[in-house]
Amino acid sequence: MIEIKNIRKVFNAGKTNEFAAIDGVSLQVDSDRITVFKGPSGSGKTTLLSILGCMVRPTSGRIEVNGREITSLPEQFLAEIRRSGFGFIFQQYNLIRGMTALENVMIPSYPTGERRSSLKKRAVELLDLFNVSHKAGSRVEELSGGEAQRVTIARALMNNPRFVIADEPTAHLDTKLSREFMDIMLGLKTEGKTILIASHDPVVCDSIAVDRLVGMRDGRITTVDDRR
Amino acid sequence: MTFIQKQRNILDVALCSLLRRKGKNLSLVVAYVFVIFLLSSVMFITDALKREASFVLKDTPEMVVQRLVAGRHELVPTAYAKVIGKIKGVQSVSARLWGYYYDATNGANYTLIVHQDLITSPGSIMVGRGVARHLSAGENGTIPFKACDGSYLFLEIRSVLPSESELVSADLVLMSELDFRRLFQMPEGYATDLVLRVRNVRELSTIAAKVVQLLPDTRPVSRDEILRTYDAVFSWRSGLVIVIFAGALCAFLILAWDKATGLSAEEKREIGLLKAVGWETSDVLLMKFWEGMAVSLVSFLTGIILAYLHIFFTSASLFEPALKGWSVLYPDFRLTPFIDGQHAATLFFLTVVPYTAATIVPSWRTATMDPDSVMRS
Amino acid sequence: MIFHPAIIALSAGSLLVSLMLLYSAFHGIRILRNWDMGSGSESQLQLERRTYLISTLVACALGFQLLSLFLFIHTVDCMSGLFVGAMCAAGSLKVNPFGYPAIVLRVINSILAGQWLMINHADNKAFDYPLIRKKYGMLLVIMPLIVAETAIQGAYFMGLKPEVITSCCGVLFSADSEGWASGMAALPPVPVAIAFYGFMAATISAGILFYTRGVGPYLFAGLNLCAATACVIALICLISPYFYESPTHHCPFCILQGEYRYVGYAFYLTLLAGAAAGLGVGTLTPFQGVESLKRIIPELQRTLALVSILSYSGFVVVAVSGILFSNLRLTGY
Numbered sequence: 004m005i006e007i008k009n010i011r012k013v014f015n016a017g018k019t020n021e022f023a024a025i026d027g028v029s030l031q032v033d034s035d036r037i038t039v040f041k042g043p044s045g046s047g048k049t050t051l052l053s054i055l056g057c058m059v060r061p062t063s064g065r066i067e068v069n070g071r072e073i074t075s076l077p078e079q080f081l082a083e084i085r086r087s088g089f090g091f092i093f094q095q096y097n098l099i100r101g102m103t104a105l106e107n108v109m110i111p112s113y114p115t116g117e118r119r120s121s122l123k124k125r126a127v128e129l130l131d132l133f134n135v136s137h138k139a140g141s142r143v144e145e146l147s148g149g150e151a152q153r154v155t156i157a158r159a160l161m162n163n164p165r166f167v168i169a170d171e172p173t174a175h176l177d178t179k180l181s182r183e184f185m186d187i188m189l190g191l192k193t194e195g196k197t198i199l200i201a202s203h204d205p206v207v208c209d210s211i212a213v214d215r216l217v218g219m220r221d222g223r224i225t226t227v228d229d230r231r
Numbered sequence: 232m233t234f235i236q237k238q239r240n241i242l243d244v245a246l247c248s249l250l251r252r253k254g255k256n257l258s259l260v261v262a263y264v265f266v267i268f269l270l271s272s273v274m275f276i277t278d279a280l281k282r283e284a285s286f287v288l289k290d291t292p293e294m295v296v297q298r299l300v301a302g303r304h305e306l307v308p309t310a311y312a313k314v315i316g317k318i319k320g321v322q323s324v325s326a327r328l329w330g331y332y333y334d335a336t337n338g339a340n341y342t343l344i345v346h347q348d349l350i351t352s353p354g355s356i357m358v359g360r361g362v363a364r365h366l367s368a369g370e371n372g373t374i375p376f377k378a379c380d381g382s383y384l385f386l387e388i389r390s391v392l393p394s395e396s397e398l399v400s401a402d403l404v405l406m407s408e409l410d411f412r413r414l415f416q417m418p419e420g421y422a423t424d425l426v427l428r429v430r431n432v433r434e435l436s437t438i439a440a441k442v443v444q445l446l447p448d449t450r451p452v453s454r455d456e457i458l459r460t461y462d463a464v465f466s467w468r469s470g471l472v473i474v475i476f477a478g479a480l481c482a483f484l485i486l487a488w489d490k491a492t493g494l495s496a497e498e499k500r501e502i503g504l505l506k507a508v509g510w511e512t513s514d515v516l517l518m519k520f521w522e523g524m525a526v527s528l529v530s531f532l533t534g535i536i537l538a539y540l541h542i543f544f545t546s547a548s549l550f551e552p553a554l555k556g557w558s559v560l561y562p563d564f565r566l567t568p569f570i571d572g573q574h575a576a577t578l579f580f581l582t583v584v585p586y587t588a589a590t591i592v593p594s595w596r597t598a599t600m601d602p603d604s605v606m607r608s
Numbered sequence: 609m610i611f612h613p614a615i616i617a618l619s620a621g622s623l624l625v626s627l628m629l630l631y632s633a634f635h636g637i638r639i640l641r642n643w644d645m646g647s648g649s650e651s652q653l654q655l656e657r658r659t660y661l662i663s664t665l666v667a668c669a670l671g672f673q674l675l676s677l678f679l680f681i682h683t684v685d686c687m688s689g690l691f692v693g694a695m696c697a698a699g700s701l702k703v704n705p706f707g708y709p710a711i712v713l714r715v716i717n718s719i720l721a722g723q724w725l726m727i728n729h730a731d732n733k734a735f736d737y738p739l740i741r742k743k744y745g746m747l748l749v750i751m752p753l754i755v756a757e758t759a760i761q762g763a764y765f766m767g768l769k770p771e772v773i774t775s776c777c778g779v780l781f782s783a784d785s786e787g788w789a790s791g792m793a794a795l796p797p798v799p800v801a802i803a804f805y806g807f808m809a810a811t812i813s814a815g816i817l818f819y820t821r822g823v824g825p826y827l828f829a830g831l832n833l834c835a836a837t838a839c840v841i842a843l844i845c846l847i848s849p850y851f852y853e854s855p856t857h858h859c860p861f862c863i864l865q866g867e868y869r870y871v872g873y874a875f876y877l878t879l880l881a882g883a884a885a886g887l888g889v890g891t892l893t894p895f896q897g898v899e900s901l902k903r904i905i906p907e908l909q910r911t912l913a914l915v916s917i918l919s920y921s922g923f924v925v926v927a928v929s930g931i932l933f934s935n936l937r938l939t940g941y
């Protein structure tokens with residue numbers, strides 16, 4: 004569970020172009036749910052996700068992840084929390100070119116110093132789960148859009164996180180692949196993962212898998228639609 | 232164990248990242264190798280020359296006595312030998328005859344030495360390989376020497392000297408005393424200098440003091456002093472050359488700084504991704520450290536090996552003229568290969584250390600990139 | 609000044625280390641003045657990021673420092689041929705009054721920088737930077753010492769006058785420049801041996817006690833200092849003659865030469881590691897009480913104690929095997 008209280012994120016503080024991308028948001032993200040943030044471009048969805056995902060510190064406000072206050076933790080500990088607690092799926096898949104799909108999946112676990120063989124085993128299992136294990140040895144440039152997306156999901160799950168965060172995950176996918184993506188998310192939810200998605204794609208927002216739809220505009224939450 | 236595994240994992244990513252940007256890193260490595268090659272060549276050659284010199288000097292007598300007149304070298308009366316021979320602790324004294332001869336037709340300098348044991352009959356000589364090669368004369372050939380009265384002296388080569396250390400024996404001509412005196416019209420009863428053998432090396436300083444006391448116009452020079460001077464001169468030369476090359480080093484450091492600072496958009500995206508998925512700043516720093524290590528190690532080894540080949544197998548073809556001096560008689564001498572830890576450590580401090588220092592700040596800048604930057608590309 | 613490549617390398621290296629520390633100290637002051645853990649502001653974030661830079665700089669500087677310590681000794685050793693009467697580093701260092709201060713300061717600075725890195729390591733593991741002020745305060749103490757070291761080393765190198773034959777009349781032989789620490793060398797071997805083995809045994813036992821039970825950190829650190837001193841004295845007066853196989857040769861530097869299979873490096877490396885790690889146990893003890901370090905420090909101390917014990921044991925093993933396999937027998941012992 005993540006709880007944020009009165010979060011503000013101000014860019015270029017003190018300068019003439021000071022800008023509050025998030026302006027006083029309080030929210031509680033429940034476990035084992037799919038929450039979707041919906042809003043026009045520039046409404047602060049990405050910023051909010053990066054705060055929820057412990058990537059950036061808010062300018063003010065409090066964040067608690069599983070009851071632990073993390074607002075003033077040094078970056079190093081945020082990295083640790085990110086590594087063990089969160090999996091990220093980006094709009095641009097952000098796979099590292101020149102490396103194989105398998106290596107890309109293993110990357111989040113490298114700093115843990117886990118044995119190479121056990122890392123490999125886990126990565127192959129994940130690729131297998133998403134039916135891309137036949138591409139494990141190929142470089143990521145050679146993957147199709149759908150395959151790349153699934154490798155990205157495998158990478159997000161590598162450290163077995165509680166939370167999965169996806170920013171505009173279907174922006175580059177056609178309707179069929181987008182539906183497939185939502186099915187995968189639904190599967191993950193039933194496995195006990197908490198999923199946060201930012202999107203304005205109707206395929207995502209109207210999916211039956213979504214438990215809660217949060218509307219955003221100008222850095223504030225406008226509507227909260229609990230579907231369950 | 233986890234520690235080592237972590238290093239291995241991160242090293243893996245670092246190597247992969249280096250190989251992906253071959254073009255960019257190759258130019259850096261080439262410059263790096265070049266700098267190390269230059270510096271280590273200088274150090275190799277001066278050290279080899281130094282060793283060569285001490286190798287030769289090992290067999291020279293413990294002390295040489297010269298005579299000074301108005302601060303300049305003069306011939307020593309052989310009678311001095313008797314005086315010195317009486318000093319306690321002196322084992323033997325002998326007079327030496329030697330000098331330089333400039334061969335105007337060939338433009339070469341020879342070192343002439345009288346050697347009574349090897350050359351017993353007047354008219355014959357032994358020559359070093361350099362001389363033989365230069366005159367394209369072999370055994371039984373004759374060499375004309377122009378005496379100081381303008382007449383010519385034809386001397387027959389009895390044999391060519393076998394050379395252990397060619398650098399030193401190349402320009403040697405061994406001849407008889409009679410020929411030597413005739414060539415330079417040197418009066419009987421005088422010699423170039425005197426050499427002493429002493430019973431106990433520890434007494435050298437007392438003996439030297441006695442010599443000066445008995446014969447105030449002489450100057451005793453000990454072998455150790457010659458060695459010391461050689462050492463200082465050679466070190467000084469190589470130090471000077473290194474300072475001259477400091478410009479090249481600086482240029483290289485600026486290049487390294489520039490390469491480390493100017494990250495491509497793709498590299499930035501990759502670092503951002505690593506940080507986003509849970510790599511800490513220190514992990515990225517570690518990766519940068521391994522990258523630098525890999526570049527340094529490859530360049531260091533390549534540079535040293537190239538320099539080694541250059542100095543000891545191609546006879547320092549690139550800067551032979553600069554370092555060796557005056558004689559034209561050394562076309563293909565071979566230096567004795569030699570390398571030690573001090574070389575490596577010195578080179579390390581002159582190259583790897585500044586390189587590392589120059590890349591710390593850029594690496595840190597890279598490593599502290601915002602992890603959320605990857606969400607905004 | 610002798611224009612030797614190694615001297616240029618050492619001077620350049622020291623200058624670089626000094627610059628790195630000056631830079632770190634400069635940012636250390638900024639951190640000391642503006643640090644505000646509670647603030648989520650951009651400037652606080654920048655300061656936190658600076659701490660990584662400073663850690664990296666000091667760690668690198670220490671690495672260079674250690675490497676150059678040995679290059680320094682080796683170079684000084686090699687240069688002994690240049691000075692009349694000098695047979696090894698002991699003589700070369702005596703050529704002018706800056707030699708010994710330079711090397712002593714080098715050793716002290718290496719140990720101090722090691723202590724700093726230990727504190728830094730512990731601090732970085734805690735989530736609230738508990739030692740940040742102490743740490744950067746200490747950095748401000750180390751920095752001038754390093755700068756002084758560079759200056760003294762520079763003065764030493766500048767003051768080296770090579771003997772050139774043409775400048776003198778060859779009578780410049782002085783009998784020898786021995787006599788260094790002759791008092792130490794003249795100590796009777798039996799009491800020194802007792803002190804050496806006694807302190808070693810005591811330190812290693814205290815270390816094991818600390819490692820297993822976590823008791824007596826100060827006892828261990830204190831004994832550790834005595835043991836380090838005993839090691840140096842024993843090396844000069846007791847151990848080195850066995851390696852030279854000559855009862856009158858006491859030099860602590862000649863054992864660094866190839867003739868004696870560079871065994872000196874083994875001695876000094878183990879001694880330095882043992883002393884620095886052992887001292888670290890004591891240095892960290894006052895911070896045991898800090899809430900966020902309660903679990904971190906004891907663990908780190910145990911590791912350090914282990915390193916120290918192993919290093920000292922290595923020292924003793926090398927020394928004893930040298931004594932056993934030597935052809936020399938000191939009479940009455």
Ligand SMILES: Nc1ncnc2c1ncn2[C@@H]1O[C@H](COP(=O)(O)OP(=O)(O)O)[C@@H](O)[C@H]1O
Nearest residue numbers: 014015022024043044045046047048049050051
């Ligand atoms: N680093 C930054 N500096 C200044 N402004 C920023 C920065 N990042 C985001 N913003 C601004 O914050 C606002 C919200 O951005 P974002 O969270 O990306 O919105 P969304 O994802 O909903 O499109 C935008 O107007 C954007 O220009």
Ligand SMILES: [Mg+2]
Nearest residue numbers: 048049170171
């Ligand atoms: Mg966005």
